[in-house]
Amino acid sequence: MKKLLIAAVSSAVLSFAASGAYAAGELNFYNWTDYTPDDLLEKFQKETGIKVNLDTYDSNETLLAKLKSGATGYDLAVPSQNFLEIMVKEGLLEEANVASMPNYKYVDARFKNPTWDPEQKYSSPWQMGTTSFVIRTDLYDGDCSSLKEFFEPTGKAVGQLGVFKTPEEVMNQAHLYLGQEMCTEKNEDFKALQKLFEGQKPAVKIYSSEGTPDRIVDGTVVMSSGWNGDMFNARTKEGGTTVKYCYPKEGVVGWFDSLVIPKGAKNIEAAKKFMDFVMKPENMALVSNFASYANAIPDSAPFLNPELADAPELKVPNGIPIAFGQSCGEKYIKAVDKIWTKLLQ
Amino acid sequence: MNLPQNPATRRFLGLLPAWLVIGIFMVMPMMILLVFSFMESDPYGGVDPGFTIEAYRQILFDLNFDDELEFDPVYLIIIGRSILLALIAVFGCLIFGFPVAYYITRQERRVQNMLLYLVTIPFWTNLLVRTYAWILILSGDGVIEQPLKSLGIIENSLEMMYTNGAVATGLVYSYLPLMVLPIYASLEKLDFRLVEAAHDLYASRFQAFKQVIVPLAKPGIIAGCILVFVPSVGAFIAPDLLGGGKKLMLGSLIHLQFASSRNWPFGGAIAMLLLAFVMIALLWQLRSARKRMEESG
Known part of the structure; x- marks a missing residue:
């Protein structure tokens, strides 16, 4: 009011x-x-x-x-x-x-x-601020140092992974992982992205951009996409001390x-x-x-x-690249939309 | 003040506020959406002037990453899933709603009013809040699993959340009152002496139900089915919150187009398609209602 x-x-x-x-x-x-x-x-x-x-x-x-x-x-x-x-x-x-x-x-x-x-x-x-992924260190002994953990999860994380519902940030993380340029317009890059996300999907429990702190704190998922501010709140919440915000060597999105x-x-x-x-x-x-x-x-x-x-x-540690989202061209936006809609069809 | 004497003018003036409300708040937004669906999309969101049927073409055919135009069933799959889930919701509502409506009509007047009042109570709270409540019920540490776990009946999670079953449950719960009320309305007028007559003529319980009660409740059943189907097919909240977003539904697809994909014309085109489904459902109801009128003379 x-x-x-x-x-x-x-x-x-x-x-x-x-x-x-x-x-x-x-x-x-x-x-x-x-x-x-x-x-x-x-x-x-x-x-x-x-x-x-x-x-x-x-x-x-x-x-x-x-x-x-x-x-x-x-x-x-x-x-x-x-x-x-x-x-x-x-x-x-x-x-x-x-x-x-x-x-x-x-x-x-x-x-x-x-x-x-x-x-x-x-x-x-x-x-x-930055966007990366988090791990519940008491439930899953994951490797925080690489985006491989997030995009190609193994072991206990399979079926226990949360990913954002809107593509922008996850797509930028994927560019970092695959070593692609932001706003790429290359068809082979789009194919590689599509393959990466289709490969990740079987391990995903939920695609959602809301309530991520709650799900990681109550253990609904053991690994998840996360905004740094949200994850700061999650860690300082009751029962959230084991939420670890990862700084993978490939970088974080900012x-x-x-x-x-x-x-x-x-x-x-x-x-x-x-x-x-x-x-x-x-x-x-x-x-x-x-x-x-x-x-x-x-x-x-x-x-x-x-x-x-x-x-x-x-605090982003020195040496960890920060990739800031850019305003991309129409071809890129359309391709990302297609990859994402196909993924969730 | 002089009132217009001509009855036609008076009727027109009397209805004017209603026409204005419908025109401004219903027809105009839909017209805007219709116009947008034939325009070009602006990469920063919004639309650019120019006429194109691109958005409608995209529903069936799309360029693949080798720049070839190919038939793309993605959107048809999403539409199919939405319709299927809406039909499941209708069926679920009917199974649960009919006995409830029947039970209510068999009570005393005073109790009936009380029960009807109880049926409408969920509408007093926001749908979003009620759907969140289902997360608490179905989730791994929720109201169902927690006691079963502490009693040692189950060990691992039942994984009820984030499934199609959870979405269907949410839809049935959300729209159940819309089924109960119209069925109640037609059963209430049912003359139970007819049922007694059926029994006198050696009809079994099932025969009496099938050949007397159901036909007389039909207008209410059809109205209830339509009322549940229409919001279910475009539902956004239940699929999003309870389904885990792994399988897109029409409502989420439209939302995505206006938000992150910034393709307003395509969002408009799908919205128009959704509107077409709803219109078909309504026309079908209108036709069967007219047929009934003719049958009953």
Whole structure:
């Protein structure tokens, strides 16, 4: 209810802003729901005198559609990496020159100049996460170090495996395992993927993207696809201490949400200030503590809640590749759909 | 205020709100879907302008990974499975629903009302919640298995969850009231002196049931079958939660097209196909109802 109220109030505020009663020194921030800590916005206002108005959305598609329709009145938004790529291509973003900001030095070198924004012109990091697989170590003595375990399970895991119902992430994991390029358009790659998934299916007990933490904690499955945030929650739950989030040598699949400035933003300078402000370790820690996701600012660790700071689920070990999902072409999307529908026919 | 005097105008104005509601909330969304199904899909979701029957072609023929167009039974298999499961659900509902409806009609008026009220109670809770309850009942550590295990009757899990049986159970449970109520409605009007007359004429219990009760309950049975079949064939929640998602059903297939596959036209085309099945079922009911009317004069 409170959230609804906030959304209603902020959209009312925004429509005022659009109607010309726009006060200088205000920032219209468009972010995912449950993703923005109030204390962060208060702290920003205290330090800069700029008031932040928050409005929320629940999917990248919604955000893209809004920005495409133009004239949104937003000064900041938070797309995921694959949609950020589309927005750059479609010319929907203002340049922010993040690389030259004072606090940019805190960003982990692994996440500087990412593929979706190679010169760090448009985006600054917000939160990130990974997708991999988990094993119940007390029920199954599996090998966490390779995706072979997940795609070609043996022994006790056969018939006790849970896999996501939607293909995106599992498909990217399969690319990593088979050494294929992301967004491949080669027919032989598609055939290899199809063979891999058909081979995995007899071992699968359930295809579902919901309730994965519950099923691994109550032992319905002994191995499962999992998001790191979910699996952090599963492990810290009662009876979940033996849930192990795996970092296979082939890599994990990642998502990365960033702050961007939509084209036509009225308060670009204030938006840039906010970007720089968020990259400061103690501020970034506020966001992670609130959202329970990882971030790309290693120095934020001392400011994190202890259970977050120590969570292996949130820390990708050095040397483990992270493959970030990309926005792929039509041929790829159609092929993946075909493989998946055939699999579940 | 002047009311229009012409009765036709008045009837039109009186029905206008109903027409508007049906038009805006039922016909329009379906028209949008119909139009979308003939458009080109946008790789980022949504549709692009242009007319194509691509989406309908895809139901039967598809390019394979050697770029040859071939007959592809994938979707026919999914459609077949959905219809089969819906028929099983209808059959299950009939088996359980008929005795219940019959029992209710044989009670006193006051008890009847009470029992009918009890039949509708599940509708007060969200379907999703009720289906989740079945996970608790059927799962490995659930209400059924746990006592059997602690009594030592079974050792290993019965593996009831994530099977077609679990889906059928979920469907029967979800739609059972839709079978009970129409059968009750037609049995309630049944004159039991007819049954007594049948017995007087040396009909056995089974003969009386088969030749007197069933024919008189037929309108209710048919209505109940349709009411159960229609939502079952497009069911989404029970197959998804109880079936483990290993075998796609029409509802999940459509969902997949609008979500991760981003192929709205194809999703629209399958939705239209589903609509066609439902229409056929309804037309069949309409025809048999008309036939009955003619028979009874």
